[in-house]
Structures are given as structure tokens and as C-alpha cells.
Amino acid sequence: MTHVLQVSAELFPLLKTGGLADVAGALPAALAAAGAEPRLLVPGFPAIRESLTQECAVAPVALPWSEGRAALLRGRLPGFDAVVYVLDAPGLFDRPGNPYGDAAGVAYADNHRRFTLLGLAAARLAEGVDGSWKPDIVHAHDWHSGLACAHIAASRARRRTQARTVFTVHNLAYQGLFPADHFCDLGLPSAYYAVEGVEFYGQVSFMKAGLHFADAITTVSPTYAREIQTPEQGCGLDGLLRHRAAALHGILNGVDYTVWSPARDRSIAQPYDVDRPGGKADCKAALQRECGLDVKADAPLFGIVSRLTEQKGLPLVLEALGDLITAGGQLVILGSGDARLEAAFADAAAKHPGQIARRTGMDEGLAHRIYAGSDVVLVPSRFEPCGLTQLYALSYGALPLVHRVGGLADTVVDTTLEDLAASTATGFVFNAFTADAYHRALRRAFALWSRPEYWTRVREAGMRQRFGWDAAATRYVEIYEDVLQR
Template sequence: MNVLFVASEGVPFIKTGGLADVIGSLPKELKKQRIEVRVFLPNYKQIPQDYKEKMVLKKTLQVPLGWRNQYCGILEYIYQDVTYYFIDNQYYFYRDRIYGYNGSFDEAERFVFFSRAVLEALPYIDFQPQIIHLHEWQTALTSVFLKAYYQHHDFYKNIRTVFTIHNLKYQGIFPRSILGDLFDLQEEFFTMDGIEFYGQVNFLKGGLAFSDKITTVSRTYAKEIQYPYFGEALDGILRKRNNDLYGILNGIDEEVYNPATDPHLFVQYDDHSIELKTKNKIRLQEELSLPIRPDIPMIAIVSRLVAQKGLDLIVHVLDELLSEDIQLVILGTGERHYEEIFLDAMIRYPHKLSVHTFFDEGLARQIYAASDLFLMPSLFEPCGLSQLIALRYHSIPIVRETGGLKDTVQSYNEFTKEGNGFSFTNYNAHDMLYTVRRAIHLYYDKENWTYIHNNIAKLDNSWKASAKQYIDLYHHLLQG
């Protein structure tokens, strides 16, 4: 089976969020399971030069874009047995940021070009995909263009499409006036059942309307987004496409996130040497100028500091939380409002709170390895990567039961000895605080604490099971 991934970012070339981790890991696992996978990405300025130097120019062509034709170079690079193609156009992709160019419809133009260029490039790469697997709004129009321009050509007529929503909140909405400038579509596509969205053009909605199958990144999120609270005004079309909507949980690359081999850690450990986490805690306390107390429960937050991550709950009870005998370590950047609140609290609680309003991968790994508990009370969470990494490093998660958090963290039951973390249901600050206090209480109950760690050791959050579900979906689609 030939599958083509199309995305706007991917590890190790370019990353702003969890999407890039998926694109860096899932194709590798599909290859292991005997699926031929290739990947298209934009050739951004920020891609490291040592990768660029190894890219091979396959073809140059002109891509139709409304009333104009634009240059497109197709570059090829094989990385860890996966073939990557990079769409090259310096005007669109050699910029200081990879996203955020909203003036004069420029952001729309860049990804209309990318989506169209992928389809134009296919006949020149010696690879005919049976399935094109699209990710996020930046690639969603590929499904629309395939239906509008290409489906009657022999090369394209049997290609099927899968569209994955990683976060429904980000949709790519632009004024209707871009239709005349960038598109040459018939009016049948600009309808309530197509790309029209309250008089504007919605790229992601195009992917929902015209892709053959739709997936999102957890089973619970697939259900949640069919209701108005989580549906971001697209719940109607998602309910309409219910029979074609699947929730497939993300995994993590367990070779990358492995405390037994992680070079960032002070002391490496595995499932059979969890006691070595204490040595990591002591070393991190020294580094962060916290009191050296191996016995104290250390709680970690490694997160974007934005409302989605449940920070309003933490802020609301921050003083009550810090009245407990704990240490709290926060790492992340985001909204200035939250950064200032946490930095101000660090002045008041210098022996309990350590705040770092930047992001450093090495420090993040050290925090995962040192911490006993990991706090992630998200307002909504399509899948979540941080709780999976925390589990891998035996930092026991405390989460709100939403999206992928509900699917990956089972609240511990002292009677059945089942569960791998702690959770609460309502978006309520004192429900969260109660759950934190319960976790702290069980931290001192060594028998139950050992049961939780033993349960975590049995988990498999790798991509293996998820890749199998994607393969089943691909087969189902082709047979359908």
C-alpha cells in the first residue's frame, strides 16, 4: 500500500507543536508495518542547513494559482528510511516565521499554493499514492482540489483521502474575496456543505467536507467535537460525517523518550530502577536552588502557558496549592498574563516554586525525570503529548477527564489497584485541588504508590497500536 502524508511541519526538520512529532514518528512505524509511506512538507527557511545540503532537486514546474502560475521546486531527502519531499518556493517559505502571515490574504495564499503544488508534483516523484493522508487546515484544501481539478485524470482518479484534525480550534478562516484571487472553483464548492463558513472560506471545513475519511487524535475527542461546546461551530458537519469519523490515539516515539537512554538526564533509569528518580530530583533541586528534600512530592507543569491548558484552575487556587508541603516546577512560554502571575508567586514562595518562562528540551526532560507528579488540567485536549511523556518517565499524571487525557490516564483505585494516575471530571479549581491532595496523600502510601508505578510499567504508548488502526482504516477505505 502506498500512502502519502502531507503536513505543514515535521520532526526533525521543522517543529512548532505536537503535529510535527506525529509526522516524525507515525510514518516510521507504518514503514515497520510494511506500508510504503512518503511525506510532503514546505521547504522552510528554518530547516537546518545540514538537511538542506542533502536534498536532491527532482523537478521544477509551474503551479496554477488563480490567475497566476508560481514556481515550484520538488526536493527529495531520505531520512531514517522515509522519503521526504519538500515544496520549494522562496517567496512563500523563506521567512522568519513559518506561520502567522495574515495580511493581504498572504497566509491563505501560501497554503493554497502548497496544497495545489503537492497534487501537481505527484506525477514527477515516481510514487503513485493510493491514499493521501492530510493533516490540519494548512493541507485541507488538497482534498478540495483533488475533487475539483484532478479526479477525472487517470493518474488521480483512484486516490482516496484521509484528513486528520489535530486541534479543531485552528481552522484557517479567510474572507470570501480570496476565491477570486486564489481559486478557480465552481460555486458548488462554496456552499454550506462545502468550504463556506458564515460567508467566509474555511480551509479545515473543506477537509471535513471533501475527504473520504476523517480522523482525530483520540476516541473521546472524536465524540466531544460533535457537540457545540467542543465543536468550534463545526459540530454540525462533524455529526453529518459521523460514520466517516474515527478517533485514533496518538503515540510517542519511545526510542526518543526513553529515560534509560536519555542523554539529558542526570541519572538514567528504567521501569526496574524507579528509585533512581530520587537522584534526578536531588540534582534538579540543586540546579533550581530549591531546598534539597528527596522526600517531598515534586509536581511538574511542562506546558504552553495558555488558557486551553487549564491554567485558570491553577491560578485560582495557586496559594492553596502552595500551602501544601510540595515543590512545584513550571516550564513553558505563553500568554504574558500567566507568566507574570507565576513569576510573582515565585517571589512569594521561593522555596516551593520554580518558574521558567522559556522552553528548553533538556530541562523539560530533567523535570519529567525528577518530578513525582505531572499536573495537566486542560480545558480541552485533543490528545496530549505531555501526559504520555510523563508516563514514560514515571511522573504520575493528574489530569482533567477530557479528550486524550481521558483515554490515556485511568484514575487509580486503591481497592482494585487499577489505574495509572489521577483525574477529575468538572472544570473546577477545587475539584482539581482535591485531586492533587489525594495524589499527595497516596505519595506517602508506599504500597499504593508502588502499584501505580507497576501499572505504568505495563503501558504501551508507542505508535505500534495506533499505526495498526490507521492501516485498518486505509484498507477499509480502499475496499470500500
């Protein structure tokens, strides 16, 4: 049985800023079902440290700099069958704010130290500091864990481990870039600061460390795996990704339907499913009341659950807001981010209080209620590695309106005449990232809304889609076995 160490900076339900946490929380159980033996390594952020039970010390972790202390703990976290390793370093992780920045959203100046230590801890486990268990594979997620691949490569060169590494790119745009003079804090051989290493245009790139040193690379949808090999979406790393194309695999993220199912969701007003959909109307009315919208069953309700960034295509939504309002639609927005976008949505909500509602921050329960109460969920992203939002929307019978890119292209079928006739349409898809293309998709949504029998057919097709973790976990296990054989 392959021993797999999953390394992630976030872990649902204890610590979440985005989809990375959902993946890290759901994948271990799926891997176990597929025949692997997974364990987790996570930083000792307060929410994780406070939840750890059956705790025992494994080993100290030596720091590449002089001050501070760190140690590996082993224990259990609620809701997880897998053993968990927690990197206990209070001076680095016991802080307010989110995992990456303070309460004002400013990135911590020592993030390079915080996340190189996560990579070092993974390497120590690969070297066998826990005498009862040693990973065959270290599976590192996103830039925060990228240096695990570099540290393990260095350990292999010193013949301290035979472990292999898999690196998953969740979003190439976030690369973990730091000044070159921070390299001395990373604990890596000096030769690793090179073009054939972690150097990236005169900086240190944790993302590039993962891409260069990993034995296999995965990303979270087949389309995104192709897109990041192009200059348009390669974020300056497309040449390296083309060079490593044989090691790059696109594996679509899954959904944990024990969490994201309207039939068993305790956060929503009324349970429902594809065969008993009546509760969705109750959820819509409850959401309208909760958000201060006019309680109107005949008004199509559009939902947004997203970071408010330009990447998410939200300027397109703002540009077409007049059309949505004039056509009688409603909109509820949950998210925070870019100050200009926050202000624009706040202004729109103030001008149209019965039709637009805005809520800020991260509210997991409200996110569930928005999926359950919305008729359409807007995901017009400029780029989208996989997207879980549209998958959650399909499960809850909210038709996704998406840009044909990344995982959105892989999971949503447009309401063309052919797909309507074949009962395979599940949402609304526009091709060009332009205001006109988005407007047309929005008009198609209103046109379909005016034909309830067609709307019902598309909603049912969407709710019957299944994007579980079984297929993804099986593919990951195949990749693990392949790199071990090589």
C-alpha cells in the same frame, strides 16, 4: 503496497511547536512497519530546507496568484528512511519566527497562500508529477493541510487523479479561518466556496475543507472523536461531523519510545527504568538545582510542559497554587503563550523562588528533564484531543493529574480504591472542569505522596503502560485500504 503521502506543516525533530510535529515524525516509520510505503510532504521552512540532502528537482508548482515561484524538491532528511518532498517557496517560507507567525507571535497575513500552496503541491503529486512515484492516499494533518483534500477532490473531478484522502484533526479549535475575499487565492473552483465546501459563516475554513472533502476523517483519540460531534466541543463544526460520523475514526496517538524513554534519554541526569527506578531521584535533584528550587527529596515536584493558554486549564492551577505551596509542593513551568498567564506564573515564581520556577519558550531538552524529574505532571485541560504530555509523563514515572476529557480520559486511570487494589491506577483524574474538582485531585495527589508504598505501585503501573505507534499505524492502514476499496 499502498503508497501514502503524509502532509504536515511540522516535523520532529527539525521543526516543532507542539504534538503535531511528534506525530508527523513518528508515524512514517510505523506505517512502513505496517506494510505501507509512506513519503512526506513538508513546507520548505529554513530548518527543513537546510537539512535536505540528496536533493533533486521534481517539478514547478504553479501559483494561483501572479508573483513568486515554487517548486517541489525530493530528497532525504536526517533520521527518516522515507523519501521527503519539500515545497520550496522562499518568498513564503524563508522567514523568522515559527511556522505560522513572526517573532512577536503575530500570524503572517498571507498564511492562506502559504498553506493553500501546500495543498496544491499535494494535489500535483497525486496527479503524478513525480514520474517515479504517485500516492494512492494523501494523508493530510490539521488545518494547514486541509486544502489538500479540496484540491485533490477537484483533481478527481477533472479525472487527473484517482488518489483518495484521509484528514486527521489534531485540534478542532484551530481552524485556519480567513476572510472570504481570500478565496480567489486558493486556486479552487468557484463552486467550492459554499456551505457544501470551504465556506464557514462567511469565511474560508481550511479545517472545514478537510472535513468536507476527505474520504475519511480521523482524530487523535476515541473520546475526542465523540466529543467533537457535540455543540460543546464541535467548534461550530459538530453538525458536519455528525453528518460524516460514518467516516470519522478516533485513533489514539502513539509515543516514539526511541525518543521518550528514561532508559535511553541523553538529556536527563541519570537513566532509569521501571525495574531500576533509582535514577529518577537523581533526575529530580538535578532538575531542582537547574531551576533554582530547594533540593528536597521529600517535596513532591509538580511539572507543567505546555502552551500557556486557557484551554490547558492553567487558571485552575493558579487558583490552587496557594494549596500546593502550603502543602510543601514545588512547581516548575515550561511554556509560553497568554501574556496574563505568563505574568501570573512569573509573579508566583518571584514570590516563591524555592518552590516555583518558570521557564519560557520551547526547550526540548528541559522538557525531557521536567518529565524525568517531576513526581506529578499537571494536564488539567478544558479540552484535549489526545495529549502527548500525559503519555510522556507515564513513561518517565511522573503521575499525570488530568481532567477526564479527550485522550486524557482514554489514557489515565484514577487512583480509586478499586484501581489501587487492582494495581491499574496510573494517575489522578477529575471529572468536572471546576476549581473544586481540581482541588480534590490535588489533595489526592498529596495524600498518595504521604504513602510511599502506594505511590511506588502507581508509578510502576504508569511506567509499564505502552502507547506505541504499532496499533495506530495498523488502524491507519486499514482505513487507507477501506477508502481505496470504496
